[in-house]
Amino acid sequence: MDKRDYYEVLGVERGAGDAAIKSAYRRCAMQHHPDRNPGDQQSEERFKEAAEAYGVLSDAEKRALYDQFGHAGPRRSGFEGFSGMEDIFSHFADVFGGGGGRGGQRRGGDLQTRLQLTFQEAVKGCQKEITFDRHVPCSRCSGSGARPGSQPVACPTCGGRGQVMQSMGFVRIASTCPACRGQGRVVKDKCDGCGGGGVERKRETVTIDIPAGVDEGNTMRVPGRGQASAGGPAGHLYVEFSVTADPRFEREGDDLIATVPISYAQAVLGATVAIPTIDGDESLDVEPGTQPGTVRTLRGRGVPHVEARGRGDLHVRLQVVVPKRLDDEQRKLIEQLAALDGASDLPEADSGGFFRRRKKKK
Ligand SMILES: [Zn+2]
Ligand SMILES: [Zn+2]
Structure with missing residues (x-):
């Protein structure tokens, strides 16, 4: 060898x-x-x-x-x-x-909770208080499990080492002591508060800093806020986020898609229109002759990346709204326009479907 x-x-x-x-x-x-x-x-x-x-x-x-x-x-x-x-x-x-x-050996159990965020809280980051029940070290015995005034004693099975050795031929194998579960100490005179377990249930509130850009289903680990364990470090608290949708945006990863309606006249003549961004409403210049479904991309104006610098993009999809009802004057003007275009055989009002067809971004 x-x-x-x-x-x-x-x-x-x-x-x-x-x-x-x-x-x-x-x-x-x-x-x-x-x-x-x-x-x-x-x-x-x-x-x-x-x-x-x-x-x-x-x-x-x-x-x-x-x-x-x-x-x-x-x-x-x-x-x-x-x-x-x-x-x-x-x-x-x-x-x-x-x-x-070694995780899990003597560490307390992990806890899991869900937290509801608004869309704005998720994309901008926020501080949140969460309240939950967890095991903490028993207040009467400070987590030792022993009746106040008494002390845990060295485990008689392993002599306080927390491990027992077994001989198998030449090989000696150490395993965790079954009597004290590896802690090396046992409680003889049990605490009344916790029955010797060393922990008690308590409602706790923690404030967590949620980074900008979290999304539905993301989980955040809050170290040491899980169950306390007698003789070991506490487990972790895992917070899973639910995010309320914002009707103005669709989210795809860290990109956002906002569908903004513009009128036929604005599409033809050009205009300045209000668009939503996560930083507030802004104005966007729509060029004359803009086609239905045109997508304008604003680089770096999407959702911040949680684990990297920078932000995704904001895609503004311009939706040309075809009016379903016209008053007499509007109808007359459109008919004049149609006559100029040479399309004199217009059907009755409402042929909206064609213009509302959406162009898919590739
Ligand atoms: Zn032992
Ligand atoms: Zn106790």
Whole structure:
């Protein structure tokens, strides 16, 4: 079995200092973290390989042995590598941060809520207060679960380590202690407020900043605002947005389409018309001879991109409105026009369908 050089595994120089080795290991471990690469055998191997390399190079004595004798060196001093993932997480808890860096292990549950936004709030961004019920650490026992005045005691099953070791032939396998569920402590004298669970239900209000440009169905994560957990970090709150439509706009991604009616005369002669934008009404010059369904695009006047700079476009579709009713004078004028055009065999009023046909943008 060829083992790769430990310095090569972590991608550091042979003379690298402790801090450089630690940060190289953290980078490596995060890249191949099993939570990020579920079911990926190769990542798991890389993750274990990096842990082994770090286990040696972060220890002055083992590192010296390795530098002198190669892989056989640390083994001679009794280093056997790690038995498995849990072993790695518990060994390098300082690298992975609280809770061993594994989501879901001791973290509280996630919460989900929906939030209704107006169209304007969604495209411009806003601050919103949301009120919801969540589990928070029990106020009587501060989350310990123990009756005030008493303390949780070290778990007798695992001796406070949170893990139990099982031997299977040569291999020792660490698993989470079933008695304390990995916390290392158990409550003997339970708190009356929470029955030993360490959490209580509470109505909470948080203010969240919603970025400009969110859309129907988008979800925002509010870290640490999910359920509290006894002995671990709280879960997250996920807020899913519902957006009330604005009748003036259709939204396609970050582009907006506004359909603006203009009269036949405006289309023929040209005019300045009011158009809606998300920044308020503005005026648009319509050129003489504008055809029904003409689309004018205002670059960068659509919805702001949530995760990038810039905005989508605003497409203004000019809809020529053909009047359904004419008074006598109008009718006379149109008939004169028709006579000039040589189209004397006009049908009775109302042939709107033709002009209202919409041109699709390609
Ligand atoms: Zn235990
Ligand atoms: Zn309590």
